[in-house]
Amino acid sequence: MSDGDSATPSTKGARAGRSRDSAASKEALLQSARILFGRQGFESTTIREIGEQAGVDASLIARYFGSKTDLYIAAVIAEDAGEAIPTEYEGLEQMAEVVLARADGRDGPGPVLQAIIRSDTSPEIRDAALDRLSRRLVTPLAAKMAATRDEDRPELRVQVAVAALLGISLGRSLGWFDELRSAPRDELVALIVDALGAITGETPER
Amino acid sequence: MSDGDSATPSTKGARAGRSRDSAASKEALLQSARILFGRQGFESTTIREIGEQAGVDASLIARYFGSKTDLYIAAVIAEDAGEAIPTEYEGLEQMAEVVLARADGRDGPGPVLQAIIRSDTSPEIRDAALDRLSRRLVTPLAAKMAATRDEDRPELRVQVAVAALLGISLGRSLGWFDELRSAPRDELVALIVDALGAITGETPER
DNA sequence: GCCTGATGCCATCAACCGATGACATCGGCC
DNA sequence: GGCCGATGTCATCGGTTGATGGCATCAGGC
Incomplete structure (x- = not known):
């Protein structure tokens, strides 16, 4: 460019007074x-x-x-750090409550769930997301289950429970069905515990 | 183009001998x-x-x-017609078996599930997919449940069960966790019935 | 045999996208 | 006070995409 350019408001580069941080x-x-x-x-x-x-x-x-x-x-990674999701739980009820509470607080499924539900996600994104998901949900639930019950196929049970929980969370975030979308969270959590507790060994005390 | 073009194999339009159907x-x-x-x-x-x-x-x-x-x-619509998924079932076990069998027979989640799991699906696609999903899964399960048990919040229970089933099916299709991916289908169906039967009223007879 | 609509292919368009490099300005350091 | 790296913006690139219109060929009807 010619060296005759003057320092006008529309010149290139950071504008005058613009934050530089x-x-x-x-x-x-x-x-x-x-x-x-x-x-x-x-x-x-x-x-x-x-x-x-x-x-x-x-x-x-x-x-x-x-x-x-x-x-x-x-x-x-930021989502994982920002959500402060525990790496250990009192039990399935607390885990369901945490997952649904986070989901309800967002607009959309969140980057982790978005990454794992799509078949066209790149492998490095998928691995990053699944790694965190396992760390926050699968591993803690497996640890909890190992401490409380002696079931056959514990790893499969835990994985099925987490997949089911994510399906429910996704369905609620995306509004698949009216009741699923609108039900009070505590009522939904109770149903989740009834269902998934039947295979993870945490039957409700009522 | 010039009118000197000859009818050579690379000329425009349907090629000689090409099927016209x-x-x-x-x-x-x-x-x-x-x-x-x-x-x-x-x-x-x-x-x-x-x-x-x-x-x-x-x-x-x-x-x-x-x-x-x-x-x-x-x-x-073609998927819905082609899969021959029933609109009524003997019970949850049959439904889970059908859903997983179809999922296992495909490469990927299928167009219906792809449509409903993405937040950026256009409304007309989403409506078409959800309509068929409800017709094939939610409505039949609700009918079955109404016939067998008198539970509170039956619609919510059915919707939770279907969302969970879809989460498990998706997780298996996308290979989220090793055991979930590789478990024999009948074993997975049994766990699903244990879990979801607890809230739809179909406890297993064992 | 001619006509015409059907059928299929090709080239092109406009818009968009992720990525890149050039440039102006700023502020800390010497 | 000058220098230079940091910081931010802008214009541009090459490629891709869904959609469109033109054209050649075919086959059925008259």
């Missing part, structure tokens, strides 16, 4: 990514939308995260 | 759409891939179906 920009992108990926999924979320929501240019995504895929993985 | 072309597109949408979902399946798999040009999709979205809806 890479940690804040990065965090804004990450939180926007969590929200939008969690609501819409990977393909339906563009990096331009994420930048807009974060209030910065989308080109910073490549600078700070490397790629859209890497941003998604970072969003999964 | 719109019903066959349409059906080929539809079955290809079922398979690819069922395996990869809406966004990750292009109309060019569908045409290739069907052995015809993708432009015929617009001619015969109107749009990619309308093709998806036609695929959902």
Whole structure:
């Protein structure tokens, strides 16, 4: 460009007075990514939308995260850290309550569930999501079950219970059926415990 | 183009000897759409891939179906008709067996489940899929339950049971956990009946 | 035998997308 | 005060996608 350019408001580069804080920009992108990926999924979320929501240019995504895929993985990690989901539980009831409470508090299934329910998720995203899911749900439930009951096929039982719980959570988030969507959470949790407790060995005390 | 073009094998239009059967072309597109949408979902399946798999040009999709979205809806209807899923069952066990058998026989979740698990599915696709799902699973299970037990909140129980069943089916199709993926179907069905029977009133006779 | 609608293919369009590199400005360091 | 790396924005690229319209060929009807 010619060197006659003057410092007008529309000149390139950071605008006068604009915040220059890479940690804040990065965090804004990450939180926007969590929200939008969690609501819409990977393909339906563009990096331009994420930048807009974060209030910065989308080109910073490549600078700070490397790629859209890497941003998604970072969003999964941030979600995992941000949700403060326990790694051990009093029991199935508490786990169901935690999962549904988190689900009810979000707009959409969240980036972790979005990643695992889609057959076209890239392997590295899927592995990151499944790893956290197992750590937060499967492993603790298996540990709990090993401590309380001696059932055959404990690992299968736990995996079936977690898959069922995720199906219920997803169905509720996406509003598959009227009652499932609108039922009070405590009533839903009670039904979940009745059902899944029958195979994990935690029958309700009533 | 110049009028000097000769009828060579690479000239435009239907090639010499090429089948001219719109019903066959349409059906080929539809079955290809079922398979690819069922395996990869809406966004990750292009109309060019569908045409290739069907052995015809993708432009015929617009001619015969109107749009990619309308093709998806036609695929959902075809899947529903093709799977011959009953609209009434002996009980939960038979329903679980049918759902898992169909799931195990496919490559991927299938177009109906793909449509309902994604938050970004268009409303008309979602409605078409949910309508069939309710007709094949929720309504029959509700009818069965009404005939056998007098529980509180029967509709909620049935909806929870179906959501759980779909979660298990999806988890198995996508290979979320090792045991869930590899367990023999009859063993998995037995666990599902133990769990979901506890809330639909069909306890196993053992 | 001719005509015409059906059938299928091809090229193209407009829009979008993830990624990249250039550039201006800022602020800390020397 | 000057320098230079950090920071942010902008324009652009190459590729992809769903949809469209033109064209050639075929086959049935008259």
